[in-house]
Amino acid sequence: MRKKEAHILIVDDDEDILFSARVWLKKFFSEVSCLSQPAKVLKFIVEHQIDAVVLDMNFRKGFESGQDGLYWMNEIKTLEPQLPVILMTAYGEVELAIEGLKKGASDFILKPWNNEKLYASVNLAVDLSRKNKKLSQWENINQKSNQYQLESHSPKMQEILEQIKKVSPTDANVLLLGENGTGKYVLAESIHEQSDRKNEPFVHIDLGSISENLFEAELFGYKKGAFTDAHQDYAGKIENTQNGTVFLDEIGNLPLQLQTKLLSLIQNRKLSRIGETKERMLDVRFIFATNENLKKAVAENRFRQDLYYRINTVEVNIPALRERQEDITLLATYFLDRYKQKYHKPNLELSENLVSQLKNYPWPGNIRELDHCIERSVILSNDKILQLLMPQLEEQESTITNLNIEDMEEVLIKKALKKHQGNISLAAEDLGLSRAALYRRMEKFGL
Structure with a gap:
């Protein structure tokens, strides 16, 4: 099974x-x-x-x-x-x-x-x-269709968005290049939503999350009896995207033997499941993405050169967040508005001091890291004041050498009480404890 x-x-x-x-x-x-x-x-x-x-x-x-x-x-x-x-x-x-x-x-x-x-x-x-x-x-599809808008104050990103606007209505293969967390998924979805396929499936296949022995079965499907656990016919993820858009993320992870099969599929638009000779006609649009240097992979014989040229009809190089500082405030405000609504904390705002902290951090995890930072900050803040949990502060905490749990517990309780000026309810909420549990710990540590 x-x-x-x-x-x-x-x-x-x-x-x-x-x-x-x-x-x-x-x-x-x-x-x-x-x-x-x-x-x-x-x-x-x-x-x-x-x-x-x-x-x-x-x-x-x-x-x-x-x-x-x-x-x-x-x-x-x-x-x-x-x-x-x-x-x-x-x-x-x-x-x-x-x-x-x-x-x-x-x-x-x-x-x-x-x-x-x-x-x-x-x-x-x-x-x-x-x-x-x-x-x-499906409830959200009408909101996105025909009005999928991305904003940017960065000249680099504005050029990319204009490039995407031009290529989206076509069926050209697109290769998105960039570090992890730069927004490759969002751009791929934007291409789909601005295309004639927008009302058909958009399927994201993360090749980095599929174990190598399941690659072929997951992507191309199989016939009943093709191998030990093949108890029924199975249509792969690509076949299930008929008439839509397939987004193959982390394409650099695809094994060489499957690169050959993918190349044939892209060229001929025909697919065969494992264990059968029947060819199925395929009508899909392909978008690819990777954070790997594919030219280097080609030179090292880890990636087929002919496949590389086939998938990058249009190549889009997405800048890291540190290269588009003009967008940090825009993105942070967008994430804050989303999480204020999600966690019912409408009064939280970004002060000039908080914006300055965001701009002074290099964001090695890019937009994804900024997103998680704002969400954590909203969750752990009280209803009125946004307490920004910056990654560099978390790194400082991680350098603490004393790993005694009770000692650390006492330190965290003291910090929470100081932060909230002795307000037990707010300190307990910040620590994820009930008031009674916090009182017991305060008594334990003589606070």
Whole structure:
């Protein structure tokens, strides 16, 4: 049985439970992560693409009302309303689990669980998650069609946007070059939305995230019986994009033997699944992207020269964020407006001092790093003052040599209390603790 491409998050304070659930679910899903502290769950969801959460209902010894689970489920749903949450509970808490279903949980599992039931519940949640994402995309399609606009104050980027405007209505192959995080996906989507294919599928295939032994099956599909786990016919990602746009990201990762097959497909517009001789006519537009130097890869015989010339009919070199400083304020304001709305903090603003901090940082992770920086800052700020969590400050914290957990806990509590001038509620919120939990720790450390 081939694993489903999905990322499952399990949250439970019992390490044995985490281990058992992860071992079982890893048989069916490509990625399974575990957290023993619920306070870390929101940050984890922000930083990863999660398809389903399995959440315990009790996290404190002696407090087994299940309210902890309902609280964290509500926090997750506030952050990601469409993300399915499966509650885990003991037999005696079934009524509370049913209350959880009424409040938005997709299902609940009784401990000790039946493995088949756990798999079935998570699998259904993953399918539900994907259905919700597709519905959300279709709801937004009319807003994007015919008005997909990108802005820039940078002369370099203005030239690129004009170039994209010219090439979008054609079917020319486009190669987007640039560092990670420079916006290659956004530009690829912009090309699609400004083309005659805008109402057809736009499929992003990240070749860097597909294991090498699955490349051919994922891209080209296979016939039933073609190999051991091929229990049914499977149309690959490229075939499923018929009439639309295929965005092959990290094209430099494609193995040489598949480069030959891709070259043939681009030239002849015909596709054969693994295990069959039948050729299927293909009508798609290709966009490619990489952060690798393909000319160097060609010289080192890691990338076919004929494929390189075939994919770069139009080549677009995207500048790093440090090379387009004129856009830092524009982008930061855009991200701030998005996350103010998402996290219900309408009063947050960028001061001149904060803008200066943003401009003085080199942004090695480019726009993606700026995006994550603004989102983290909004999440961890109070409702009135934006506390900018700059990467260089996080690096300074990471150089602390004393790794004693209790000592670090005391330092963080002192910082939070100082930052909020002794306001317990704000300090607790910043630390991801309840007021009662913060009081207990203050008493413990004599603060």
